[in-house]
Amino acid sequence: MGRPLVRQEGSMVRLDQKMRPHPEVVDTEFESGEGVLLHLESKTYYSLNLTGMRIWRGLKQGLTLKEISHNLQTEFEVDEERAESSVLTVVGELSQQNLLQTPE
Amino acid sequence: MSKPCTKVLKTDGRPEAELLLYAARTCLDSEETERIRALVREDIDWTYLLRLALSHGVMPLLYRSLNIHCPDAVPKGALDQLQGHFFANAARNLFLTEELLKFMDLLEANGVPVIPYKGPALAASAYGNLALREFGDLDILVHERDVPRAKDLLISRGYRPNVELPSAKEASYIQFRGARGFSRGDSGVCIDLHWGVTLHKKSFSFPIDEERLWERLEPVSLGGRTVHSIPPEELLQILCVHGSRHCWEQLKWICDIAELVRAHQGLDWKRLMEEARSLHNSRMLLLGLLLARDLLGAILPEEVLQTMRADRVVKSLAAQIRERIFAEAGGPLRVFESSLFYLRIRERLWDGVPDFLQMVITPDGKDWEFLPLPESISFLYYLLRPIRLIGKYGVNPLRRSLRRAA
Known part of the structure; x- marks a missing residue:
């Protein structure tokens, strides 16, 4: 599993939470597993690597962060600590960039 | 296949x-x-x-x-x-x-x-x-x-x-x-x-x-x-x-x-x-x-x-x-070559004539910039454009294009 492209900024999210993509954000995924998110209001785009895009896909599917972490552990054969750290890192950065809605 | x-x-x-x-x-x-x-x-x-x-x-x-x-x-x-x-x-x-x-x-x-x-x-x-x-x-x-x-x-x-x-x-x-x-x-x-x-x-x-x-x-x-x-x-x-x-x-x-x-x-x-x-x-x-x-x-x-x-x-x-x-020296087709290309790409010659004329005589922004004319005599652009093109590119591209078409 590659390192997520985005870095963690002090986030307050919990692993049992579900975070939903902002309605004004659209995305496209490439064969390489990378992808691009575009915030239509700010017209700013963000590129995500394979790990980041897997996390984004989980968020779109309405999974909890714990479930997304579990999927990463299975897909990339990494331990729980590393997978959870990656999820929190990416989600923290996505939230900071206003790419996610307020947590439920 | x-x-x-x-x-x-x-x-x-x-x-x-x-x-x-x-x-x-x-x-x-x-x-x-x-x-x-x-x-x-x-x-x-x-x-x-x-x-x-x-x-x-x-x-x-x-x-x-x-x-x-x-x-x-x-x-x-x-x-x-x-x-x-x-x-x-x-x-x-x-x-x-x-x-x-x-x-x-x-x-x-x-x-x-x-x-x-x-x-x-x-x-x-x-x-x-x-x-x-x-x-x-x-x-x-x-x-x-x-x-x-x-x-x-x-x-x-x-x-x-x-x-x-x-x-x-x-x-x-x-x-x-x-x-x-x-x-x-x-x-x-x-x-x-x-x-x-x-x-x-x-x-x-x-x-x-x-x-x-x-x-x-x-x-x-x-x-x-x-x-x-x-x-x-x-x-x-x-x-x-x-x-x-x-x-x-x-x-x-x-x-x-x-x-x-x-x-x-x-x-x-x-x-x-x-x-x-x-x-x-x-x-x-x-x-x-x-x-x-x-x-x-x-x-x-x-x-x-x-x-x-x-x-x-x-x-x-x-x-x-x-x-x-991909030829850097050749570059895109010049206007005469394009005009001839338009004639040759048609199966019936007369289908290509409007495209040929469009390219060779119909004025565009460059003609208007070349010589601003009052609206009353703007029809002269149709005569001026071929002259401007020959002045710009010379007659050789035209000769080459005609040879290729023949």
Whole structure:
């Protein structure tokens, strides 16, 4: 599993939470597993690597962060600590960039 | 289906053109993949390659192929540049697609049926991914009767016509032209509103049965939704007319043909060839297909290849395009060569005459800049333009073009 492209900024999210993509954000995924998110209001785009895009896909599917972490552990054969750290890192950065809605 | 023998091009003996021709495909067999891997190990001028890819509108395809097949063999600076361009293009295409879908919703909510074509619909239909095709404008087709309503809706969404017309001239513009461009300053988005599949109705005419076209629309998945667009048989013909109109100067137009053929294995070739024949559009279609085969390995049915072999002019025009497409010294076809190309690409000489005259005598902005004339004697531009062109290019290009045509 590659390192997520985005870095963690002090986030307050919990692993049992579900975070939903902002309605004004659209995305496209490439064969390489990378992808691009575009915030239509700010017209700013963000590129995500394979790990980041897997996390984004989980968020779109309405999974909890714990479930997304579990999927990463299975897909990339990494331990729980590393997978959870990656999820929190990416989600923290996505939230900071206003790419996610307020947590439920 | 026969496997084509791809003709390999080199620009002045340089491998960059050959690498670009292999990389500008979404589907490569093992032999082609090995050829890419071998080429990147040669002495590639990466600055030149990227410039070539940029000028031919195929940067996303080049990035995709190199990133999938040999990322470690590409210098980091070049790969980073390609990746940056790829992501930026993907984001812009996402933005344009959203704008297209929103405007289509607005049109349909107001009772105006609309077909998206080229741009995002083509990227989705032929390449299977929005990110793999570069496009600048959005193209939509409406019925001629709906043009005034569509124009009002564009204006309500913040668009302005690129060329303002006196209201008295609006009706004749719609009657004689096939499209009008609109732009929105705040977003930089341009929408070409079409009510005919070519820009001018009286030149480069393409007498496709547009009412039947509306009945044959096929679903395309776009931005997570299903929209209806032009079926591949008609789209191939339209793209070949468009490519011919621009003398196939950019590789991306040939890629469109190759990818559309690859993506639609069930293409009704019999219907396609029969319709092209009845519209006297076979030569333009065959030229596009021949270039897609020779340059990008498109696989064509035997009956199409046989028809190609029988058309000496198509083979000659394809050779002319292949010679010029990457030749820095040659560059795009000059105005006289383009005019002759327009005559030769037609199966009936008189079909090409309006296009020839359009190019040679119809004034454009450069003529107006060259000699501003008052409106009362503006008809003199039709005499001045050929004189200006001969003054600019001399008579030699004209002689060469005539010799080639003969």
